Amino acid sequence: MRLQLLSDLHLETESYQPVPAPGAELLILAGDIDTTWRSFELFRDWPVPVLFVPGNHEFDGRDVDEAREALRAHVQAIGLRLLDDESVVQTDAEGRRVRFIGCTRWCDFDAFGAAGRERAMRAGGYFQKVMQATRHGEVFGVDAVRALALESRAWLADELQRQGDWDATVVITHFAPSLKSADPRYGRQPGTASFCNDDEALMPGAQLWLHGHLHCRQDYRLGDTRVVANARAISARARPTASTASASSVCSNRLDAQRPHDAAQQQRDAGQRRGRRHALVPGEGIGQRGQRLEDDELA
Numbered sequence: 001m002r003l004q005l006l007s008d009l010h011l012e013t014e015s016y017q018p019v020p021a022p023g024a025e026l027l028i029l030a031g032d033i034d035t036t037w038r039s040f041e042l043f044r045d046w047p048v049p050v051l052f053v054p055g056n057h058e059f060d061g062r063d064v065d066e067a068r069e070a071l072r073a074h075v076q077a078i079g080l081r082l083l084d085d086e087s088v089v090q091t092d093a094e095g096r097r098v099r100f101i102g103c104t105r106w107c108d109f110d111a112f113g114a115a116g117r118e119r120a121m122r123a124g125g126y127f128q129k130v131m132q133a134t135r136h137g138e139v140f141g142v143d144a145v146r147a148l149a150l151e152s153r154a155w156l157a158d159e160l161q162r163q164g165d166w167d168a169t170v171v172i173t174h175f176a177p178s179l180k181s182a183d184p185r186y187g188r189q190p191g192t193a194s195f196c197n198d199d200e201a202l203m204p205g206a207q208l209w210l211h212g213h214l215h216c217r218q219d220y221r222l223g224d225t226r227v228v229a230n231a232r233a234i235s236a237r238a239r240p241t242a243s244t245a246s247a248s249s250v251c252s253n254r255l256d257a258q259r260p261h262d263a264a265q266q267q268r269d270a271g272q273r274r275g276r277r278h279a280l281v282p283g284e285g286i287g288q289r290g291q292r293l294e295d296d297e298l299a
């Protein structure tokens with residue numbers, strides 16, 4: 001199945017015109033598309049099905065539980081399929097059935113283990129202040145985020161265990177599933193646990209894991225699972241100044257930069273494609289149109 005992946009478009013401040021990637025059979029939006037929700041209109045009448053997993057910023061300034069339901073109604077009216085702790089099976093052009101499991105998967109602050117949780121939650125307080133969201137009539141602070149994150153992780157673990165009539169499984173989360181996704185510009189610090197979870201133990205259930213939230217691109221393997229992020233992020237123009245944002249909250253992303261061409265890696269990937277049934281390789285559509293993933297052997 002050939003997938004187009006976009007996330008972290010931040011269309012509440014950015015101007016960006018999404019374009020369907022030629023050949024893509026599905027568009028995946030991995031969160032933080034628009035805090036105002038207005039730009040989902042850009043995906044109305046999209047030529048292929050669109051799966052959308054909410055990011056944290058889709059809840060900015062809102063009651064989280066009310067917004068989950070309202071967001072569902074909002075995007076469904078436009079024709080998007082919301083995956084908010086739910087899964088859907090899509091059949092590709094060759095009749096292969098691929099299960100997509102989607103959840104925001106808020107951060108549980110355990111990326112550095114239980115011993116690092118307290119520091120991680122202290123660092124995470126900044127991001128919750130920025131969100132200005134509420135839940136159950138109270139500030140949606142780090143404790144509430146962790147509670148929701150643990151619910152989401154339990155749901156995801158159960159779902160990955162479930163057997164059914166599909167040939168492959170793709171997980172879509174907004175938050176990253178591994179510290180390996182940490183933005184290399186900032187390294188690993190307590191605030192990184194507000195971006196990455198440690199879901200590596202869940203990975204054997206998935207051939208591909210797509211995420212957003214980190215404003216950098218990723219493409220790596222853990223075991224037999226390929227992890228890919230294709231965040232667009234915030235331009236220098238819209239970036240808050242250092243005085244209003246901590247180092248890891250925002251960073252620019254070179255939108256037009258092509259991924260460095262590494263012939264040796266491509267050869268290794270090609271070898272893995274031949275040897276493994278579930279390999280995916282990036283297509284040509286990297287850049288403004290978002291990364292296209294193709295998978296000729298997803299079985």
Ligand SMILES: [Mn+2]
Pocket residue numbers: 031032055056057174212213214
């Ligand atoms: Mn985010």
